Amino acid sequence: MFDSRHIQTFAEVVRTGSYAATARDLGYTQPAISQQMKALERAAGTPLFVRAGRGLRLTDAGQVLARHATGILSTIATAHGQLKAITRLESGRVRVCAFPAANATLLPATVARVAASHPGIRVELLEEEPPDSLRALREGRCDLALAFSAGHGGDAAEADGDSDEGLVEMPLLDDPLMVLLPADHALAGSSRAELGELEQERWIAGCRHCRGHFVAACAEAGFAPDIAFATDDNLAVQELVAAGAGIALVPGMTLPLLRHTGLVARPLAPAVGRRVSAFVLEGHETAPVTALLLRTLSEAAADMERAASGFPRSEA
Template sequence: MFDSRHIQTFAEVVRTGSYAATARDLGYTQPAISQQMKALERAAGTPLFVRAGRGLRLTDAGQVLARHATGILSTIATAHGQLKAITRLESGRVRVCAFPAANATLLPATVARVAAAHPGTRVELLEEEPPDSLRALREGRCDLALAFSTGHGGEATDADGDSDSDSEGGLIELPLLDDPLMVLLPAGHALAGSSRVELGELERERWIAGCRHCRGHFVAACAEAGFAPDIAFATDENLAVQELVAAGAGIALVPGMTLPLLRHTGLVARPLAPAVGRRVSAFVLEGHETAPVTALLLRTLSEAAADMERAASGSPRPEA
């Protein structure tokens, strides 16, 4: 059975090429490093290094172990992170990792409701675009992730778009809302008075593109409409997109959930025909969905998302 500390030291020896350099980097003595490597070789049942001048060369067995060492250490780190996540949840503390639009719209309403009803629950917010948010979840750096999928090739999330469970990654998905894309136009644009805009009508426009995942969705939608967009600018900043469109530098596709953030009076947002959108979901690690604080947050997110969809459609909120 391998000792994880020995594997970590082995990986460092492979990186530095010598026991002496590894000892300096890890703060051990050189004999201590040598003893750890001898213990690892005993566990492996074969030599892992041979001398090559003043350095070391991996044996065939050593090369095999070196190929697996990074994965072994990554798995251990992920397990450690997930165990820490359980400790956080048991103490009533939950870390949420979401993309910027969700952090600016869906999460504030959710956090406010949780704080009002359960003041002892602490919600901490992180910001990452998918799939980085899902990677943070798997590694235990957060307890719940908000991500989106588009339905085009190259999903923004790395979860299975057709299932509530990502069996390979051990994730549970809770779909929250369908988020339509809107075309953002200057108020004086020829199509600003249209109730809906066909994407093909915008073939000759200059465009402001968003984050790299949103950009991929946008380019794929344009390809389906029969053209390649002329992207003049690219920015992740919602206010920058608004200012660029208002200044006449181009037009943009923006998620419908960001419309409450529309502050510029010189802009109009129009839905696309046919509709183009993405699905926004919450993800948790399998087995963590039953933790009281996670269940509370999932329930509150679902309520806030339903309110957001009702507000976008103009429907009144049902009486309790």
């Protein structure tokens, strides 16, 4: 295999026509140039120069290498420049796979911060619920996954029999579950709602993974919920609750998305919540673009938690 330094020196010898002139131009001794060319000839397996009077003449092999030398050096320079741009966060791409609530709340704030500070970085978003988002990470379809886990139903990575081996988790925020009620509901004026008080209600359930946590929480409260509707669409949940079709448990992080009038959100007593985390493959957390996104996600999550602490939960 050729040494790029030897290729660069070879190109200079071709340009100047002698080892002595190349040594002067590059600041080496003439024996050093000669040694480099001997090493290049050993790698090539054939002589590249022959003496022609006081100068040098390229052999047929030397002419072939000379034709490629400029392209080789140009490709190396381009690759070096692109690598420097990535390490300096001047360019790069990171693919994020997240669940819908995160794509609608946490990710926009994160992408905006990245675009403002590093406009050359491209963030691409995919949407999957856990554990499918973690499967996408393992399969190489994304570089970073956002997932949630809860006290009911186990860890997000283990929900379908997977383990978190080989993954690095960075917890971002604790996301409490809220009861979404019509404004005229009997518990709408309460500061919080006990799950056991809602045994007779009809429910609107969310995604399969969320529904498992919800059913487990109800079981701990001593009842099996009457699930009348199931939808992953946050807007549909709002419309159904407002229409009196049922009530729902919604993640606290989605409260800023409530747009329907006549809805209230109340925290549960005892509290039920989930942990939202970012996951990357082990060893990838130090990659410059990935590390940037992890830092920015952490900052955006902290801002979201601060905003949620003062969010008015009695109106939408």
